[in-house]
Amino acid sequence: MTLSALLGAVDPPQLLPAREQMAFTLGFHIILVPFGVAFTFMMLICQYRGLRRGDQQALLLAQRWSKVAAVLFAVGAVSGTVLTFELGLLWPGLMGKYGSAFGFPFAIEGLFFFLEAIFMAIYIYGWKRLPPWPHFFTGVVVTLSGVGGTASVIAANSWMNQPAGIVVKNGRVVDVIPSKVFFNGAFWWEMVHMLLAAYIVAGFMVAGVYAWDLLKGRRDHYHRLGFLVPFTVAAIAMPLQFLVGDTIARQVFDREPAKFAAIEMVPTTGTHVPEILGGVYIDGEVRYGIPLPGVASILAGFRPSTPIKGLDAIPPDVRPDDAVVSVVHLAFDVMVGTASLLLLLALWFAWLWWRRREVPTNPWFLRSAAVAGLVSLLSLESGWVVTEVGRQPWTVVGLLLTRDAVATQGNLWPLFATVLAIYFCVGAGALFVLRTMRRRWAEEGTDAVAVPYGPRPAPAMNGRTSGADDA
Amino acid sequence: MSTVIAVILFVGVIAYALFGGADYGAGFWDLTAGGETRGHRVRELINLSLSPVWEANHTWLVFCLVTIWTGFPRAFTAITTTLYIPLGLAALGIVARGAGFAFRHALTERQAQRVSGIAFACSSVLTPFFFGTIAGGIASGRVPSAGHGDALSSWLNPTSVLGGVLAVTVCAYLAAVFLTGQAQRRADASLEHACRLRAFAAGVGGGVVALVGVYVLYSDAPRLFHQLRTVGAPLLAVSGLCGLAALILLHRGRPPVVRALAALAIATVVAGWGVAQYPYLLGTHLTIQQAAAPSATLWVLLVVSCVAAALIAPSLVLLYTLQLQRKLG
Numbered sequence: 195m196t197l198s199a200l201l202g203a204v205d206p207p208q209l210l211p212a213r214e215q216m217a218f219t220l221g222f223h224i225i226l227v228p229f230g231v232a233f234t235f236m237m238l239i240c241q242y243r244g245l246r247r248g249d250q251q252a253l254l255l256a257q258r259w260s261k262v263a264a265v266l267f268a269v270g271a272v273s274g275t276v277l278t279f280e281l282g283l284l285w286p287g288l289m290g291k292y293g294s295a296f297g298f299p300f301a302i303e304g305l306f307f308f309l310e311a312i313f314m315a316i317y318i319y320g321w322k323r324l325p326p327w328p329h330f331f332t333g334v335v336v337t338l339s340g341v342g343g344t345a346s347v348i349a350a351n352s353w354m355n356q357p358a359g360i361v362v363k364n365g366r367v368v369d370v371i372p373s374k375v376f377f378n379g380a381f382w383w384e385m386v387h388m389l390l391a392a393y394i395v396a397g398f399m400v401a402g403v404y405a406w407d408l409l410k411g412r413r414d415h416y417h418r419l420g421f422l423v424p425f426t427v428a429a430i431a432m433p434l435q436f437l438v439g440d441t442i443a444r445q446v447f448d449r450e451p452a453k454f455a456a457i458e459m460v461p462t463t464g465t466h467v468p469e470i471l472g473g474v475y476i477d478g479e480v481r482y483g484i485p486l487p488g489v490a491s492i493l494a495g496f497r498p499s500t501p502i503k504g505l506d507a508i509p510p511d512v513r514p515d516d517a518v519v520s521v522v523h524l525a526f527d528v529m530v531g532t533a534s535l536l537l538l539l540a541l542w543f544a545w546l547w548w549r550r551r552e553v554p555t556n557p558w559f560l561r562s563a564a565v566a567g568l569v570s571l572l573s574l575e576s577g578w579v580v581t582e583v584g585r586q587p588w589t590v591v592g593l594l595l596t597r598d599a600v601a602t603q604g605n606l607w608p609l610f611a612t613v614l615a616i617y618f619c620v621g622a623g624a625l626f627v628l629r630t631m632r633r634r635w636a637e638e639g640t641d642a643v644a645v646p647y648g649p650r651p652a653p654a655m656n657g658r659t660s661g662a663d664d665a
Numbered sequence: 666m667s668t669v670i671a672v673i674l675f676v677g678v679i680a681y682a683l684f685g686g687a688d689y690g691a692g693f694w695d696l697t698a699g700g701e702t703r704g705h706r707v708r709e710l711i712n713l714s715l716s717p718v719w720e721a722n723h724t725w726l727v728f729c730l731v732t733i734w735t736g737f738p739r740a741f742t743a744i745t746t747t748l749y750i751p752l753g754l755a756a757l758g759i760v761a762r763g764a765g766f767a768f769r770h771a772l773t774e775r776q777a778q779r780v781s782g783i784a785f786a787c788s789s790v791l792t793p794f795f796f797g798t799i800a801g802g803i804a805s806g807r808v809p810s811a812g813h814g815d816a817l818s819s820w821l822n823p824t825s826v827l828g829g830v831l832a833v834t835v836c837a838y839l840a841a842v843f844l845t846g847q848a849q850r851r852a853d854a855s856l857e858h859a860c861r862l863r864a865f866a867a868g869v870g871g872g873v874v875a876l877v878g879v880y881v882l883y884s885d886a887p888r889l890f891h892q893l894r895t896v897g898a899p900l901l902a903v904s905g906l907c908g909l910a911a912l913i914l915l916h917r918g919r920p921p922v923v924r925a926l927a928a929l930a931i932a933t934v935v936a937g938w939g940v941a942q943y944p945y946l947l948g949t950h951l952t953i954q955q956a957a958a959p960s961a962t963l964w965v966l967l968v969v970s971c972v973a974a975a976l977i978a979p980s981l982v983l984l985y986t987l988q989l990q991r992k993l994g
Contacts (some may be wrong), residue, residue: 261771268767271720272760279756282745286812289734290742294958297735298965303725304731309719312980319993370961391886474902476731579955602744609753616757620764623781627771635771 210608212284213519213611214395215595217582219276219588221575222617226270228574230310230660231340231389232396233263234426238333244420245326251416251640255423257321258401262628264318269624273617286608288589289600295367296353296590299376303346310339344392345385352380354590356449360437362593379449383442384581390435395574397428398536399567403632408553409560416640418553425563429540430572436537439530447494450591451503452586454591456514456522458490459483462504467491472527475519478505512595518586525579532573539566543551666887666964667957670736673970675939678730679932684838685793686832686931689721690840691715692762693833694863695782701775706842706856708782714847716770718994720983721781723759734988736966737956739810740946747814747893748802752797759858760786760794794834795820801828804938805886806948823885827878834874835931838867842911842927846920850991861915868912868927875905888949892941900940906931 237256244253265440281289289297314333320329330556353359357373360367404421448456454460457478459470467490473483488498514522539562546554554560586590589599692712698704699805734741744754765785773780798820805824808814819825841864848857882890893901908930946956958965987993 216965265767265771268720268763271723275723275727275759275763277755278727279752282734282741283749283753283756284741286746289745290738290812293734293738293741294736294962297731297958298962298969301969302730303965305969305977306725307727308721308724308973310979311724311983312977313719315721316984316987316993320987323992324987370959370965372961372965389700392988472734495847529802574825601746601749603749604816608810612753612757616760619784620760623764623768626770626777629775629776 203340206472206600206602207499208602208606209597209600210501211610212600216280216612219280219613220578220582220612222307222621223270223273223277224574224578225571227344227401228268228394228396229263229266230270231335231392232342232427233259233266233400234336234340235393236396236400236427237263239423239427240419241330241333243563245330249415249419249491251414252419254640255416255420260318260321261631265312265624265627265631267311267314267318269620270440271307273330273620274307276613283609284601285477285589285599286601288594291365291594292360292367292590294376295357295370296350296659299346299349299374302376303343303350305419306339306342306346309519310336310343313339318408318452339391341389344389348388349376349378349381351581353378355384355453355585356380357590357593381444383445385440387435387438387442387577390417390431390438391574391577393431394428394435394536395567395570397424397426397431398570399424402567405560405563405566408555409557409564413553413555414640419650420552424544424658428536428566429543431645432533432537432540435533439533444494447502450584452505452508452514452591453522453581454470454494454583455503455508456519457526457580458502458559459519459523460490460502460504462506463500463501463536464504465491465499467494467502469493470523472524475523477516498615503664514586518583521579522584523578523584528576529580533567536570536573537564585627589613592597666960667736667954668944669733670957670963670966671939671953673945673966674729674732674736675723677729678939679935681722681729682754682931682935684718684812685724685725685926686836687839687843688715688719688836689789689793689833690836690867691837691844691882692766693837694844695841696790697784700915701779706853707814708860710844710848710851710853710856712770714988715766718984719763719766721981722970723763726759732966732970735952736958736963737946740956740957742952742953743808743810743812743814743947744799744803745821746812747808748799749818750816751798751802751820753801755792755795758788758795758949762792766779768838776890790833797827797829797832798825800832801825801940802887803941803947804828806888806950808947810947810951823881824889827874827881831871832879833872834867834871837968839862839927839931841867842915842924845915846989849920850989863925864914864915868908868915872908883967889938889941896943897937897941900933900937904930904937909993914976949954 220379233304237259240252240256240259243249244251244256275452313332315322316332317336319428320332324332353375356379359371361369361375400493401421401424404417407417443457445453457527458467459473459475460467461475461478461480466488468482468485468487469489470483470485473495490501491500493497494502505519508514537560542562543554546556546559571659577615587595589596691714695708695711696706698707728742733744761784765781765783765788768781769778769785772781801822801824802819803809805822806821807822807825841860845857845860845864848860879890882893908924911923911926911930914926944952944954946953
């Protein structure tokens with residue numbers, strides 16, 4: 195750190211491409227994560243309904259979703275593998291120094307991912323020939339592994355925010371206390387935050403597709419169910435997410451004051467700090483924002499007299515620059531803004547449901563629901579921008595600067611360019627595949643198709659399914 | 666303790682060579698299956714046999730990477746800062762391959778199937794080649810302890826090229842053996858015959874590459890050659906015998922026996938490499954012990970590996986059994 199401070203503020207040439215590539219590939223991967231973590235849960239709800247009540251349409255829905263999940267899970271698996279490569283290729287300074295400290299949560303993640311991949315495969319490909327309930331429980335294993343995997347990755351990430359459980363001597367990690375590494379100060383809330391986010395994003399994304407169908411007048415049982423199940427999951431998670439997010443904000447205020455100062459764009463330490471909506475940070479001054487007097491202090495400590503550390507409290511050589519502060523602040527505003535819209539949508543839904551006990555037909559509600567998935571995605575992405583950019587200039591807070599973690603070998607620009615090109619093809623390919631599937635299913639309709647478990651003689655446990663067959 | 670973790674790491678490498686290898690090899694046969702009509706049946710067989718298992722097969726790679734960066738962080742960064750070109754290419758190959766395969770499986774349109782199929786098949790051949798060059802670079806001691814070795818000669822050298830070619834042929838061989846079994850289970854005699862021919866060709870090819878390899882290692886990697894000739898010799902002998910036996914039994918033997926022999930032939934070669942390296946992780950300049958993380962970390966890795974063995978082994982058996990019984994798909 196002192197060496198790089200002596201060398202001055204000149205960033206190593208690889209820092210820009212490395213950061214951009216990491217941001218891009220993480221940002222790409224995180225879109226797929228909710229589907230790996232939370233989508234199976236929604237399939238299971240439909241499948242449970244199908245098996246318990248003999249609802250063939252629910253079974254069909256679950257089966258089709260599992261085909262979507264197969265594609266998204268595959269893309270997520272490979273883009274996740276790329277991230278493991280990148281940790282070594284882009285950030286050798288991080289892995290070489292602290293791999294022994296925070297590497298093992300990834301090993302635990304690998305274990306969960308292994309389970310998830312195995313049972314996901316059995317679940318997705320087991321529709322035709324496995325008995326219904328054992329098949330259902332392979333899906334339960336997938337859902338649980340998703341929770342475990344999320345916890346492990348978040349353990350590694352939260353450790354970078356609040357490193358703990360290591361003994362460093364002469365710049366080398368000489369001892370590790372694994373439980374303190376994994377269950378570091380930031381772990382629990384960050385984990386719950388991401389888990390809820392996964393259910394919210396997957397829920398709104400999937401529901402959005404069916405909201406569009408409902409708008410187009412396809413209001414049969416199949417489409418209503420396809421909307422209702424994921425939307426309800428997301429709508430239940432949304433208020434919880436607000437409570438969790440609010441708690442995290444105060445925890446960041448307590449334990450990561452530098453990040454909090456950037457989030458709230460606080461130039462100098464003081465009390466009665468205003469909450470600034472929008473605006474940017476230029477030359478150490480806040481510009482163009484709408485200040486709400488004292489609100490930041492109230493949010494941090496419930497009283498306007500709560501003092502908040504400003505950016506001036508951070509030593510100049512590790513102070514985030516103006517652009518970083520602006521990005522973090524705006525990303526935070528976007529996250530909270532979009533989340534508030536989604537909360538309103540969830541409340542609107544609750545109101546409509548309470549009034550009529552049926553899937554809403556209000557076109558404006560359905561239009562909002564159709565775009566809610568994209569809005570939730572924006573919220574998720576900006577949330578990660580807040581936590582990742584908000585940690586800068588540190589990679590591991592207080593221990594390792596990003597410019598010391600970055601690769602020095604070769605030239606990263608060609609790699610980044612190739613990554614962009616390939617990911618563009620993969621992204622476009624995935625969208626194309628999903629669109630093709632949707633068209634095919636629309637042509638097939640919902641009645642004339644072979645329903646899972648349908649044609650076979652019903653096993654003992656599946657008596658109700660065949661009994662209530664409406665075909 | 667560090668040796669135990671190194672052994673676990675190598676178990677992961679062997680598992681990846683076997684399962685991931687069979688996967689890549691299937692892509693090789695997909696690429697060489699011929700035109701759309703001629704290759705249709707082989708491709709269909711590959712699709713059916715691969716789709717439920719390929720993701721699980723590739724998790725071994727993640728396991729290897731994670732174990733090495735947690736257990737031996739110094740060696741990991743030395744490798745990534747030296748062999749970054751083949752590593753980057755392999756990572757991109759994995760993306761193109763996985764996405765291509767998943768898309769092809771989900772698509773019904775011919776044109777789109779063809780495009781994604783090409784992406785899948787080409788990257789299935791290139792990716793194991795790059796992994797082979799990486800193995801060759803490490804095995805011939807071209808990765809300095811401090812990293813930042815020569816970006817080109819570390820993987821463009823005789824041993825690396827040997828590793829790459831060997832990896833591709835071995836993958837093709839394993840895949841053909843597995844596919845023969847799959848064709849037999851589907852009671853498709855002509856397809857079974859076609860796969861058997863391929864297995865035979867790849868097996869002979871692998872043998873030839875291995876023989877050429879003896880000369881390459883002799884002139885390019887003297888230490889590796891010496892170690893393989895002494896401590897690694899028994900393993901290589903087992904490998905050769907198993908490989909030969911598998912080739913002979915291919916025509917009339919029962920598929921499980923042939924599969925086991927083929928797998929053993931590959932596993933022993935990889936294990937031979939590991940034994941020849943011991944006690945060094947990189948060249949003759951970084952030992953396993955020097956590179957190892959603090960013992961608490963190694964213990965965690967050991968526990969995780971044991972839990973993994975207890976949870977994942979039965980799950981994998983379940984997956985492969987269901988797949989072999991054709992309950993999936």
